[in-house]
Amino acid sequence: MPDTATPASLDMIRRLVGFNTVSSESNLELIEFARDYLAGLGAECRLFPDASGTKANLYATIGPPDRPGIMLSGHTDVVPVEGQDWHTDPFEVVETEGRLYGRGTADMKSFIAVALALAPEFVERGLETPVHFALSHDEEVGCVGVRSLVSAFAHMPVKPAMCIVGEPTGMRVVTAHKGKLAMETKVHGLECHSSLAPSGVNAVEYAAELVAFMKGMARRLAAEGPTDDAFDVPFTTVHVGRMDGGRTLNIVPGDCRLEWEFRHLPVQDSESLLAEITAFAKDRLEPEMQAVDAGTGFSWKEISYLPGLDTDPGEAVVTLVKELAGRNDHSKVAFGTEAGLFSGRAGIPTAICGPGSIDQAHKPNEFITLDQVAACEAFMRRLMDRVCAR
Numbered sequence: 017m018p019d020t021a022t023p024a025s026l027d028m029i030r031r032l033v034g035f036n037t038v039s040s041e042s043n044l045e046l047i048e049f050a051r052d053y054l055a056g057l058g059a060e061c062r063l064f065p066d067a068s069g070t071k072a073n074l075y076a077t078i079g080p081p082d083r084p085g086i087m088l089s090g091h092t093d094v095v096p097v098e099g100q101d102w103h104t105d106p107f108e109v110v111e112t113e114g115r116l117y118g119r120g121t122a123d124m125k126s127f128i129a130v131a132l133a134l135a136p137e138f139v140e141r142g143l144e145t146p147v148h149f150a151l152s153h154d155e156e157v158g159c160v161g162v163r164s165l166v167s168a169f170a171h172m173p174v175k176p177a178m179c180i181v182g183e184p185t186g187m188r189v190v191t192a193h194k195g196k197l198a199m200e201t202k203v204h205g206l207e208c209h210s211s212l213a214p215s216g217v218n219a220v221e222y223a224a225e226l227v228a229f230m231k232g233m234a235r236r237l238a239a240e241g242p243t244d245d246a247f248d249v250p251f252t253t254v255h256v257g258r259m260d261g262g263r264t265l266n267i268v269p270g271d272c273r274l275e276w277e278f279r280h281l282p283v284q285d286s287e288s289l290l291a292e293i294t295a296f297a298k299d300r301l302e303p304e305m306q307a308v309d310a311g312t313g314f315s316w317k318e319i320s321y322l323p324g325l326d327t328d329p330g331e332a333v334v335t336l337v338k339e340l341a342g343r344n345d346h347s348k349v350a351f352g353t354e355a356g357l358f359s360g361r362a363g364i365p366t367a368i369c370g371p372g373s374i375d376q377a378h379k380p381n382e383f384i385t386l387d388q389v390a391a392c393e394a395f396m397r398r399l400m401d402r403v404c405a406r
Contacts, residue, residue, distance in 0.1 A: 023389040025126070025133035026116075030109045032092075032125040032132075033118040039093040042070040043153045046092050050074055050132060050151055057139050059149075064164045071153040073165045078135060079143030079403070084177035086336075086403065087148040087364065089354060090128040091155030091162070094120040100380035114386045121384040122372030127182030130371070130392045137397070141404035148176050155354055158198065158320030162354045169362040178333035181355040182370030184377060184384075185347075187391045189337050190368035192348040194247065195324030195356060197286040198277040200317040201226065201297075203261070206309040207270035216268035217305045217312045220261040223272040226314075229296050230254045230276065233289075244281055246348040252280040252289070275319065279350060282324030323356040325366065333365040340398045341369055341391075349374070369395070 023029075035046040051061045054076045064073040079085060097106040097119055104110040106119040116126070128151060138147055154161030169175045183190075203226070205219030234254040243250045254276070261272025280286050297314045305312040327334060329346055338344060346367075351374060359366040371388035 023386060024393055025130040025389060028129035028133040029116060029121065029126050029389070032129050033109050033120050034107055036107050037093050037120070038096050039154055039156045040096070043092045044070065044072060047072050047074045047151060047153075050128075050149070051076065053132060054078065054135060054149060057135055064168065066153065066161065066164070071161060073153060073161060074149065074151040075165055075168075076149045077146050078139055078149075079146035081146060082174060083146060084174055085146030085148055086399070087150050087176035087179040087358075088131045089150040089152070089179055089181045089358065090124050090131070090370075091152045091354065092125070092128070093153055093156050093161070094123065094125070095156050095378045097380070102380045104381070106382075115383040116386065116389070117381055117383045119382055121376075122184045122382050123374070123377035124183055124370055124372070126372060126384050126389055127370040127392060130389065130396055131182070134393065134396045134400075138400055138404060141400055141406050143403055144405050145403040147399075147403060150179075152354060159322050159352065159354050159357060160320065162357060163361075166357045166362045169364070175362065176364055178336070179355070179358045179364045179366040180333070180337055181353050181358070181366060181368045182392075183351075183353050183355075183368050184370050184372035184374050185349070185368055186373055187341050187369060187371055187388065187395065189334065189341055189343055189346045190349050191325070191327040191329055191334055191346045192246070192282055193325045193352055193356065193368070194252075194279045194281060194350050195286060196277060196279050196320070196322040196352045197290065198275070198319040198321070199290070200319050201274040201276065202315045202317075203272040203274075204312050204315065205268070205270045205272070205305070206312055208268045210266045210268055213268050215308070217270075217308050218268050219272040220269045222301050222305060223259060223261060223274055225301060226293070226297055227256050227259065227274065230256060230293060233292065242281060242283060244283075244348065247281070247350055249279075249350045252278060252284050254278055279352075280324065282326035286321070322352045323360040325353070325356040325359055325368070327359060327365060327367055331365045331367075333367045336402070337367045337369050340395045340402075
């Protein structure tokens, strides 16, 4: 059994958590560290910088580069810590009672750290099948960073045969997650004195009517489906997260802004769901608004889109990941990951399996247990048995 008291990857977990890679900051220090570390093992490394030059994805291969292999994928960015009640320094790992506390320990630097820490063992045992490392930026703000790497796969002479995304699943095997469409809607009304309210177009009130329609749509989807009981939330959800409008009580508000999202089952088309909402605004609300002023109405902007993941449980990647995790079961999750992009856009069969609990993600005092780290190390060593000569 692995020694949970002193995991082999502990020093690497400490090192990676020590990099402040909140999505608003650069991740280059971590990426360059990982690149140099893997290059020192003989890896072929390639960076994919963003337009600003302050962030990058890393794609690195150990083992023979001229054949398909297995990609281990993880995002390097973490969510902010400001305003949270942390009991320790979030960017310094603190070990207490079998837990490692720190931002990113669960989501998801421990998986990356285990893969990196055990990379020398992969090399020493003689890789016959290559292992690829895909480390991305800006996952936490809509999986936007990895898209440059996903696009690059179309031009690579050899791309991975399969992908394992190490998001925190408690080392359970996950074959599907929901898609996400996030939208910004602006309501353009007409200001006037509140005593003359009928001569204006109240943007807040029309935004509220749209929100009420969305809530009705959410109730219908929950009641009528489609549903998939393998998900923790087995139906598509509609959620309004932000609503801003108006300046003062005695002015009919001329503008209002909404941010909202679908978390949709993989079998549902987000475009048809969106069309239902925009049609309500166009056919029911805008005629009333424009009867008062022709310049009023709604405008729509996509904030982000993430395709769902729906990997067939019979795929070779699922069979392999079950073997490595020592499990026969699989499940589905509501939270989105980069797996949907690898699978849907790059055509790489993908499963999700990683240490830690999503319940700890994004919270103050985020932690991972040592037994989860040990389970991930055992997973990687079973992978060695599959891809190495000795």
